[in-house]
Amino acid sequence: MYDFELLKPATIDEAAAMLAEGDAQALGGGQTLIPTMKARLAQMDRLVALSGIDAIRGVCTDDDGRICIGGGTSHATVAREYAKSYPALASLAGRIGDPAVRSRGTIGGSLANNDPSACYPAAALASNATIVTNTRDIGADDFFQGMFTTALEEGEIITEVRFPVPEKAAYEKFIQPASRFPLVAVFVAKFADGVRVAVTGASSDGVFRWSEAEQALSDDWSADVVAGLAAPGAEGMISDLHGDGAYRAHLVKVMTARAVKGAV
Amino acid sequence: MGKVTMTVNGKSRTAEAEGRTLLVEWLREGLRLTGTHVGCDTSQCGACVVHVDGAPVKACTVLAQELDGAEVRTIEGMADADGSLGTIQQAFQDYHGLQCGFCTPGMVMSAASLLEENPKPSEAEVRHYLEGNICRCTGYHNIVKAVMAASGQEVAPVAAE
Numbered sequence: 001m002y003d004f005e006l007l008k009p010a011t012i013d014e015a016a017a018m019l020a021e022g023d024a025q026a027l028g029g030g031q032t033l034i035p036t037m038k039a040r041l042a043q044m045d046r047l048v049a050l051s052g053i054d055a056i057r058g059v060c061t062d063d064d065g066r067i068c069i070g071g072g073t074s075h076a077t078v079a080r081e082y083a084k085s086y087p088a089l090a091s092l093a094g095r096i097g098d099p100a101v102r103s104r105g106t107i108g109g110s111l112a113n114n115d116p117s118a119c120y121p122a123a124a125l126a127s128n129a130t131i132v133t134n135t136r137d138i139g140a141d142d143f144f145q146g147m148f149t150t151a152l153e154e155g156e157i158i159t160e161v162r163f164p165v166p167e168k169a170a171y172e173k174f175i176q177p178a179s180r181f182p183l184v185a186v187f188v189a190k191f192a193d194g195v196r197v198a199v200t201g202a203s204s205d206g207v208f209r210w211s212e213a214e215q216a217l218s219d220d221w222s223a224d225v226v227a228g229l230a231a232p233g234a235e236g237m238i239s240d241l242h243g244d245g246a247y248r249a250h251l252v253k254v255m256t257a258r259a260v261k262g263a264v
Numbered sequence: 265m266g267k268v269t270m271t272v273n274g275k276s277r278t279a280e281a282e283g284r285t286l287l288v289e290w291l292r293e294g295l296r297l298t299g300t301h302v303g304c305d306t307s308q309c310g311a312c313v314v315h316v317d318g319a320p321v322k323a324c325t326v327l328a329q330e331l332d333g334a335e336v337r338t339i340e341g342m343a344d345a346d347g348s349l350g351t352i353q354q355a356f357q358d359y360h361g362l363q364c365g366f367c368t369p370g371m372v373m374s375a376a377s378l379l380e381e382n383p384k385p386s387e388a389e390v391r392h393y394l395e396g397n398i399c400r401c402t403g404y405h406n407i408v409k410a411v412m413a414a415s416g417q418e419v420a421p422v423a424a425e
């Protein structure tokens with residue numbers, strides 16, 4: 001790893017001030033960034049560790065019934081806290097990486113990185129979550145802007161993520177066994193006013209909504225209706241040694257049908 | 265450079281750390297606790313798993329300075345008070361849960377976390393929990409048997425999967 005100075009702010013304001021100066025980068029749980037730095041694929045003069053900021057850790061429920069998860073909350077905590085109140089989200093969190101990754105990895109880090117194969121972006125987009133930062137609220141539809149790209153400005157920190165809780169939801173992941181990331185995964189969420197379907201792992205633009213499936217499922221919530229749809233186009237899908245674009249497109253359809261079937 | 269202090273296996277320990285010093289380096293080079301192994305150094309193999317404030321963590325994927333004041337347990341802290349092998353360690357010996365032994369520290373620490381969370385896991389739950397611990401000897405069946413035995417459950421003569 002290249003050398004850097006590690007800064008440990010205790011508050012968001014301190015962290016924001018540190019990030020505003022020179023070549024600085026925020027560190028969440030470090031389960032992606034630290035391996036990237038060890039491989040010398042990333043370097044910075046100053047690394048601002050968010051792990052000491054108590055205010056962005058933990059969970060609560062707001063007046064609208066939305067669940068609010070601090071940006072620095074670990075996957076293990078989400079898996080534990082929401083097993084009953086939002087089981088699809090808890091199940092997603094409880095299947096990220098492995099237990100040691102889930103102890104350290106955070107929801108804010110995952111969303112800010114927006115890896116095209118990460119799990120959390122699918123939950124945030126399908127649930128129509130609001131990403132709260134130290135400066136503003138960003139709707140999930142505006143937040144994800146392509147592979148490793150989000151609406152976050154330089155130095156902006158995710159402090160909280162607010163999830164409306166759907167009537168029914170599920171996350172179906174077709175795992176890439178070596179990395180334990182999804183090869184393709186689909187999060188479906190059924191709300192009173194319609195269904196949202198978010199797909200991760202498939203598109204080279206990162207997480208996306210499969211609108212044809214959303215319309216069909218809003219009219220008729222059944223796995224059979226998904227079977228009747230054409231798979232999304234293979235164009236723009238990730239194609240690599242693990243699976244070509246057409247295969248991933250097919251998996252989108254299969255995972256969506258399974259998610260609808262398994263939704264609770 | 266700065267001094268970092270943690271409670272390691274019940275004792276307060278201090279050693280120097282740079283910003284980039286990983287917990288595993290701090291333990292192995294700073295404290296000479298070399299039981300925690302570095303297998304892959306790419307955060308995939310789990311040989312370096314230790315407990316930080318009670319939770320399993322890959323010691324190669326966390327910075328020592330971030331953990332100033334933390335409570336850490338390593339494989340050196342898994343023996344019983346009289347120095348004899350702890351229950352999980354003894355089960356690994358009894359069921360031949362190690363071949364070359366390189367992955368064993370991480371396996372034992374992960375198994376200990378599992379049994380704290382879930383004292384009577386099913387065999388499938390053991391396999392799922394140990395997903396992040398890789399054994400290059402591929403001795404998984406006996407590792408699973410050892411964990412089942414350590415939990416006080418019956419051990420299937422032939423592993424299921």
